[in-house]
Amino acid sequence: MQQGFGAGVSGGLETKKKQNQMNRPAEVLGGQPGDVGAGLAIGPGVGDFFALMKPRVMSLVIFTALVGMLAAPGSLHPVLGFIAVLSIAVGAGASGALNMWYDADIDRHMARTAARPIPRGLVTETEALTFGTVMAVTSVLTLGVLVNWVAGGLLALTIAFYVFIYTMWLKRRTPQNIVIGGASGAFPPMIGWAAVTGNVSIESIVLFLIIFMWTPPHFWALALYRCRDYERVGVPMLPVVAGLQETRRQIVIYSLLLVPVAASPAFIGLGGVVYGVTSAVLGAIFLWLAFRVYRITEGREADKAAKQLFGFSIFYLFALFAVLLGEHLAARLVPLLG
């Protein structure tokens, strides 16, 4: 089954250039051969490059990296802290741009991604590749030189993992793509932690694991109601390869693993009582929504259940990290206020 999809994907890759030719609006006004959508010949705007960086994903990366920095023992000069967050954000944006460059051939066939700058013809593939590469190198060098090389190295690993391991290797070959590839989204708090301490510790690994375990149920909930998109472009997402019911079962399994992992900061001293209570309550809701997805398998209600889990999963991760942030900020500010 997987091999079949692998073959389909290879076929898709071979036709990538042909599709680009077909989708190229016009060379009349100066578009370069191979440049998708250069037809308007007015070139990309600054905002189009910003859109390449996946601003919404970037905001979550900034937030989790900030939590990693503030939860870490020790301190970092605010200027260096700002540089660390900026570098991590730009690094994440660079990954997004390189992902959009590589996936341009399938993005234009999926409803969720068809409005991205390359499918719309606002930015050429060459421009996206150049922009992503320059941003990636700049962000890693800046973080390494100005903050420390453990953080810089982790940022380089994150970008490489997302671009080479997830985007180029796993995404089109295995239904486990987001399970393994999810690691790249889990690194930012670890980078933030390393920016302050200069090392990787058990606490930062726990922060990594929370996002790592959260990614599969989060993404598979989305894939449940977007599986036709993935099927059309030959991406072997779990619902496409193993079926909807198996995906629902996997969502429940990963949710059951996620909840204790998410509660663990309360037991290792990384989170306090408020965090413990929040993770327990939100974890119970997460499990309830996951079981609803498992139970409701027919009609619009099934899609609705999946959408509810997807929406709640975003809130869940945000809330857990927000409480951690609040607790650590309070611990730092209360002594100052006397």
Added chain:
Amino acid sequence: MSEEKDKAHVSQAELTEAQVEELRLKRQKLRSIAIAVGLVLLVVLFYVATIVRLGGNVLNRSI
């Protein structure tokens, strides 16, 4: 700015070549400004970060 954006999204047929050229130059100028701002910001960041990292040691040097 929004007018420019609107123009960018209308089809090629609705724009004259002169209008296209005008938009192209305007966008090129904005991209150049953005690159310049980015480079200046990078230089300032490196300068400030160097001062911060050196701290009081800036003054502890043999003359």
